[in-house]
Amino acid sequence: MMPASSATLHVVATPIGNLGDLSPRAQEVLRTVAAICAEDTRHTGQLLSQFGIATPLLALHDHNEEAIAGRLVARLLAGESLALVSDAGTPLVSDPGFRLVRAARAAGVRVSPVPGACAAIAALSVAGLPSDRFVFEGFLPAKAAARRERLQRLAGETGTLVFYESSHRIADSLADMVQAFGAARPAVVARELTKLFETVLDGDLEALLAAVQADGNQRKGEFVVMVQGAGDDEDAKVAEGRRLYARLNEHLPPSTAAKLAADLSGAPRKALYGG
Template sequence: MGKEKFGVHNPDIHVSKSSLYVVATPIGNWGDMTARAIAVLNAADVIAAEDTRVTGQLLKQYGITTPMISVREHNERAMAEKLIARLAAGEIVAQVSDAGTPAVSDPGAVLAASVHAAGFKVIPIPGASALTTALSASGFSCAHSLFYGFLPPKTKQRCDELTRLKDSPYITVFYEAPHRIAECVADMSSIFGAEREAVLCRELTKTFETIRRGPLAELAEWIKNDPNQQKGESVVVVNAAPPAEKDEAAAHDQVLVPLVAELPVKQAVALAQAITGAPRNALYERALALKKAEQE
């Protein structure tokens, strides 16, 4: 797979000078490298790699000898200036992360933003992404999805974030490290509800790939009891909150709205709680919002 077929001599693939190419690379299976990605990496004057050792293994697979420099989270701003100078000199810069698409829970956004600000082209070379790979295999049908990425590593902050996302009407996609996946899915089960459907996608495209769909409580128990599921990188796709949760809030409004229109807030809330059984604090906050809207 040298330059004769995929490289700069391929007339079907055009590479522009003074441009930053953001190149997606495989997330596990070498066969997922695209012909255009290979051509760009061959044609580039330099490859900005997250870890040159990791990218070096990829380049070796395809006989690519383009020199590399390390551009990581801690040095991305400083390296951006140097790479912009190379773009100004007419060079081609390709950026890659260790796997998948740069800037998606990986370094890359700072360099791309700097290149935009300097007035040079930023050209994406699409390819593998754990996000879209997991979504495509989830089987969840929803018009909208939310990519969260990595949750906070500490339990309290993680649970706070999950609580904030509990009633989201969107499919939500999380990335998680192997040493946290068991407690993370257990927290999801506790906060989102044991019966909320989710899909665990582990080691996507690799030899020991796992894709399993089921209720969060079932997935949490399975991960806990199978140490193999606590190895490698994971993507967790959680289905949207069930419509019933939204319907319940609407039903509470049917009771609360007329009461707030006729009674003081405290009395309206007390009656609404007696009728619906809903939490007082939630009803009180909603009553204040309704009263404010009424006065405006």
Template sequence: MVSIEPGRLYVVATPIGNLGDLSARARETLAGVDAIAAEDTRHTARLLGHLGLKQPLISLHEHNENERVAMLRQRLDSGSAIALVSDAGTPLISDPGYRLVRALREAGREVLAVPGPSSIVAALSVAGLPTDRFSYEGFLPARPASRRKRLTALAGLEHTLVVLESGRRLEAALADMVEAFGPEREAAICRELTKRFETTRLDTLAALVDWVAADPHRLKGEFVILIGGAPASSAEQAGLPPVEVMLQLLRQEGLGAKAAARIAAQLTGGSTNQIYTLAVQADKP
């Protein structure tokens, strides 16, 4: 039996698709709190209806979170126990809640985790790519130029990269990944995880572009994309320093960003454009 303590915030993970994934502890927590702060109250109301619960709902989303913090803190100070949920999965992971949790931590309030479903962890568990190290990037920039710039900056990572993407931008994002990472980089598309039409496809980026284009239904749903890490550079294999260190040394010798990038690319076998991007980013304060 879950013991709900007054004055505490419970961060509760909810299903990403299959309602059977809600834990017994999560259900008992939602049933025991005095109110639930929800990203979309209509969505959460349907979940509560399925569970036979009628807890009061308070909207908390990206547009009103700052306004809600003071009110929720006041309710906690008065002894209420409150749960925080997102539309699906674990709150704060590409969802609202950070400002609230941060404010409560700074105020010395108790914040407890009720863990459970997460599309990121679910995708990592079934994709077939290395999971000993990974980076979570969240949603890529919507603007093509910004997206390409960001992907170029990530291309040198030697561990699995996890991103989220919508169906309407999936084809454009995959095309940009081919350009940034190369057509032969291994990747996986996880679609509609835990739902009826759950699909996971592991292949090269070039093959995934063709796979998506072959069936318009593959553009429907919610997507987690995982990109395999870059192979060890020829510089590492030869015992040379990391490209960032190489750039720093070349810049200290008075070379401009373009010249330093060109030399570093020749030594490492890497992309001049990608290394130049690293050099420019290193110059920023």
């Protein structure tokens, strides 16, 4: 199908820390488009000033994207090329932009990626966990009950799990992962990737939780948490049994909940409940 316009919406990855990761191609695109749609114009303005780029900025974020997507597509259809960036990394990966990209594609506008940094992929590349299959979950729910329910649903997943987490919830999230996945599940916590205080910690979940709790510096910055998937059929059965037990225990006595969860999942009852 012929494009409806000669213009292009460029989806441009920006650095997650090290400014050297903004590619020459990305710089050229950001210089030459009519405008740049940015999650936070102040933040992106500071980035652009480092490279002498003076392209006009337009705010596009979760609260206004649906309202302005149509106007932006109209500009594209009129022949103006635009760029889409997020505060850091690849747009749409736990960041705004999905509605604009969908609207542009529906209108027949060419949408082209300008690849670069992505925290999830960067973390996975250095984690030493299986990466042939992985599940990107982004940010977990902020509320504890919803977070624990989400993790319980993921306990039987066999691919490596990848999460983003903030500094004020990292310890609580790791504690909830210990409960959902078991203390011995291998995991990696990557912090402040490509920045001055970058750290990548590996071990089992219990050890990682202890390390984060013991060192205040390990509770600062931006985090990617990766958890190895349930390894074999027996691990998957236990993970599913724990998920079922957690739900059933909300309504039934613990011993009854454990018996039902064991019967339904095929997991040993003693792995679910000590009574």
